[in-house]
Amino acid sequence: MAWFTKKEEAPQELLPDIWHVCSKCNAHVFKDSWENNLKVCPKCGHHDRLSARERIALLVDPGTFREYGQEIVPTDHLGFADAKGPYAAKAAGAVKKLGISEAVVTGSGDVEGVRVVFAVMDFAFLGGSLSSGAGEKIDRAIQHAIDFNRTFVMVSASGGARMHEGILSLMQMAKTCASLQRLQEAGLPYVSILTDPTTGGVSASYALIGDVNVAEPGALIGFAGRRVIETTIKQKLPDDFQTAEYLRDHGFVDAIVERKDLRHYLATLLAYRQK
């Protein structure tokens, strides 16, 4: 066969699985080394999102995590359907795909030997949205902290309240804050860890009212979306707007801690509890 009639072969895929492309600086790094680096870009330090399970493995001493409320799955309270179909199917799909029952995983676990109660959000589960199931899991976790006299640690990663459960999602903001009020009444510490992203209704309920608010570098944290604000005020916003650093500089985040240091930082913080 003459070379000019030879069919062009499809270019072979260049083993895409071995590379991770940083979503911030576009650097190509070996996936293995990126994962070993806790999903932090070794070139620019960009902290990529972690699943709730990865987060728990990062913060909790191996073998000490006891999960609560795995039976709490989403509920389609409104019979909601949008352009893409029914919410019930979407929610069931997320449970199946991610192997967690809701957008938050709760349980108790040790941090360098100190037992605390955790609620860890997972952005991959419908944008980490706060639903009645998620609210219930958080409420129950806080109750566990009160019952067992433990510090409560919240790790947020959420786009806000889940629209598909309508007003009942909004009410979870009140429900979780009412639980936190009881935690406060009981004199128990509340540490809030804000990760990328923490926005909307989650930023406007439990995420920013910790006794101590800790954030990961570069995390997006804010109430209203950038585009909504730009449309409202008709001006461009600064590049660092709504980053963890911006919130620290404006007085809403106590400390920015790199992922590799987070577990030890948390343990150091917990050692200050004297009651």
Added chain:
Amino acid sequence: MSETAKKNAKAPAPTAWDVVKLARDPGRPTARQYAEGMCDEFLELHGDRLCADDPAILGGLARIGKTRFVLVGHQKGSTTEERIACRFGMASPDGFRKADRLMKLAEKWGLPVVTLVDTAGAYPGLEAEQRGQGEAIGRSLLVMAGLQTPILSIVTGEGGSGGALGIAVADRVLMLEHAIYSVISPEGCASILWRDGAKAPEAAAALRLTARDLVALKVADGIVPEPPGGAGRDPATAVALVRKAVVDNLRALAGEPGGMRLVEKRYRKFQAMGKFDPRKAVRT
């Protein structure tokens, strides 16, 4: 039956979108009109004691007959100038902190709190974010959850998301007949889930945001009737109906246990919202 009544009986029930339009009717009474119209006395109090006085939140000491209370409400404004000045009732962090301060005053002085909710949402702006809009709302939820004095909230128009809830963690939540209360605006929901803002009427129906929906979902405790055609058609009657609702409900709340028992009851009330029931959960 009169001719009009027959005609009304034949008229189709309003759609959720019709109710949204009624709830946003600019002719509806504003918080200030309620305060001045229904109260025998209203002493407006200004400022958050930190840096500002947000005109989007109206607050003060109020009296109807012998009943004294602290009144807090979103102020949308009546004239164009006023609407712009108070950002159409969209509160800044300063507004939520002003509300907190007034509610703590109520607790200290032994007064109940009445809030009038009417906002498209909390203000999305540069300064609002810089001064901690999220923190301010979250703190309000915490303060209201623990307030040892009765709280009555009445959604008089638009109950828009966190900006509404920020002054509505109450022992009793009432809705005006044509008021709405929603996690997100129908337009916002449509543009995200339908990728088309024009699908707002569909989103409005799906969100279940009318007074009847809210009572059925056990988020609201009752409905305050409006004059025919809505509060915007006959503001004076609407104000009188709200006055009656305030008097009746504050009297009922005064008869209930106070202090920590009230706080406990309020917690139970919100805890019951969207309570998990395995029989109703999605099948996985």
